Amino acid sequence: NAGVTQTPKFRVLKTGQSMTLLCAQDMNHEYMYWYRQDPGMGLRLIHYSVGEGTTAKGEVPDGYNVSRLKKQNFLLGLESAAPSQTSVYFCASSYPYQPGYDEQFFGPGTRLTVL
Amino acid sequence: AQSVSQHNHHVILSEAASLELGCNYSYGGTVNLFWYVQYPGQHLQLLLKYFSGDPLVKGIKGFEAEFIKSKFSFNLRKPSVQWSDTAEYFCAVGDYNNNDMRFGAGTRLTVKP
Secondary structure, three states: OOOEEEOOOOHHHHHHHHEEEEEEEOOOOOOOEEEEOOOEEEEEEEEEOOOOOEEOOOOOOOOOEEEEOOOOOEEEOOOOOOOHEEEEEEEEEEEEOOOOOOOOOOOOEEEEEEE | OOOOOOOOEEEEEEEOOOOOEEEEEEEEOOOEEEEEEOOOOOEEEEEEEOOOOOEEEEOHOOOOOEEEEEOEEEEEEEOOOOHHHHHHEEEEEEEEEEEEEEEOOOOOOOOEE
């Protein structure tokens, strides 16, 4: 099993550009999450999904959109990137429990720089 | 909303020293508590977790944590650290009634050989 994978690993954008980060998991997990990690701030939840076709806002959702068209995939989109979105993005999944209930499995992260 | 505080931002120890990393949270309800570790260049992985029962929880690689409800604390300990424990450690608090998981800012541990 590959676990949780993320594409791409690194990306540099110019302000105003758009991009999509892809997260895939092969553990048949119901719940999937997108976090951003910033120095001194730990991980903050952007959006999460409790199942295929559903999404919900987390702590810092502004400037991001997500989609969960297939159970195994969770996409994070930036429509118009801003320098404040420079961060490391982590995807995670858990099964079958809801946020806060049990262990989350994390992907390797995507380092995004917005110039 | 609940918050999680990790008081130590960067801890430097020599091998064989004892470790204690502090974690406090602000939430009065029932919570689940976690410690995750992120080794250099790797993703976060679970170190240990507490749901209920014995407040002293043992995890992987000789780590343990103690839940003290009256102090809203879940401190991580290891009696004797190794160079390979160099990593960043995150405390997390889960409130499943409100679909909420909050992470602390992390503590970077450097162990000198």
